[in-house]
Amino acid sequence: MAEILAAGEALERALALLQGGDIVAIPTETVYGLAGDATNGIGVARIFEAKGRPRFNPLIAHVAGMDMAERIAVFDPLSRRLAQAFWPGPLTLVLPQRPGNGIHPLVTAGLDTIALRMPRGFGGGLIAKLGRPLAAPSANSSGRISATTAQAVAADLGARIKLVVDGGATPVGLESTIVKAEGEKLRLLRPGGIAAEEIEAAVGMGLLRGDAAGVEAPGMLASHYAPDAAVRLNAKTVGEGEALLAFGGQRAEGWRHAAAFRNLSASGDLREAASNLFAYMQELDRSGARTIAVETIPFDGLGEAINDRLSRAAAPRDNTQPTT
Template identity: 75%
Template sequence: MAEIREAAEAMEPALALLRAGEIVAIPTETVYGLAGDATNGAAVAKIFEAKGRPRFNPLIAHVATMAMAEEIAEFDPLSRTLAEKFWPGPLTLVLPLKAGSAIHPLVTAGLDTIALRMPRGFGARLIERLGRPLAAPSANSSGRISPTTAEAVADDLGDRIQLVVDGGATPVGLESTIVKVEDGRLRLLRPGGIAAGELEAAAGAALVRGAKNGVEAPGMLASHYAPGAMVRLDATEVEAGEALLAFGPRRARNAGAAVAMRNLSEAGDMREAASNLFSHLQALDRSGAKMIVVEPIPHDGLGEAINDRLARAAAPRDSGASYK
């Protein structure tokens, strides 16, 4: 089983594993990431293996400085403006991959672009010490609920990795927002920890939503972020035996019939709801209910990202590769 070590004591053990081509679960401000040297193909392959992640789903490469980012990708003026405004932080930029970059092709899933992010905290210090970017998707089995605590990582991946760095509960609780500048326009590929309105204000232009060419970035598979239970959205009534993911002060009809209930935010606060989303889904999944029903959540601000994750959690689950 994986060892869980406090962040204050974990730097040297994490570095030793990464330098040896192993993978390590680390805290970031968004969710916990499963990190490996992005220039080492064997290490990147271990990420895919541990997660059961489909190889056509690209990974985010995490950097510690703009100088490191510029060795990997070509920055247009708008992307640079966004990096200067929001890095370090929960924003991922999809950029043209620079010729001769040391990033291993497994990270990009064969695309000619690279998804880059600059994290805060332990992850940034780790990358700076390593001197190389880290590929670090969420530290969970592919398609399942993203972890926001070290314990959630260990419960899921503890028999597949050696070390989980414990930095406490993640403050944002949602994955990063992913954007791409295309033909001078800013395209939102995945809503996340930075609301669309903040990006539009910084860019001085409206966002275009969705990808033009299928899966261009992580988190774009139709079915993703899913618990073991099925999920029903916009529920106005709870049936016997269901678990309830609530929002705000008012309850769905027959809420008392729920076998378990968690409220994302009693006050209807979107930041609180975002930070609680994955941990509350995990708690309800452990209740044994076959169905988790979700009360309606507004789509404004961070609600866009919350509803995106819930829609993917509720999507049909056929034999897609996300669930290996």
């Protein structure tokens, strides 16, 4: 089983594993990431192997500063404004790759673009110490619920990795928002830990949605973030044996008879709901209920990202093909 070390004690151990081409689960402000040296093909391959992730699905490369980012990708003025406004933080930018950037092709899944993010905290310090970017998708089995605690990582991947760095519960609780500049416009590829409205306010324009050309970034496959239980959205009633994932103060009919119950935010706070989403889904899944009924959650602010994750969790699952 993986060793679990507190973030304050884990830097040198994590660094040694990464330098040796191994992988490490690390905390970020969004969710826990499964990190490997993005320039090391063996390390990157181990990420895909540990997760059971399809190799056509690209990874995000994480950087420690703009100097590192500029060596990897070509920034247009609009993307540079976003980096200045939101980095370090839960924003990923999809950018053209700079030739000869040293990133292993597995990271980008053969695309001529690369997804870049600059994390806060332990991850940023580890990257700076390593001196190379880290590829770090969420630290969970492919297609399953993302981990927001070290214990959740260990329960899922503990037999496949050597180290989990424990930084406590992740404060944001959702993966990063992913955007891509298209000329003078911006397209939202994945809603996440920064609300679309915040990005629109920073650049003074609306974000385009939909019509993305295939899988351009992580988290774009239809089925994703899935528990073992089925997921039923916009529930007005709770059926026999169902667990209930609630939101706000108004309850679905029959909620007192739910097999298990969690409220993302009794006060209707979407930021609190986002931080609780994956942990509460895991708890309800462990209850043994065959279905998780989910009350309606508004789409404004972080509600867009929450609903995105829930809709992918509820999507039909093709068990013959791996998911992200």
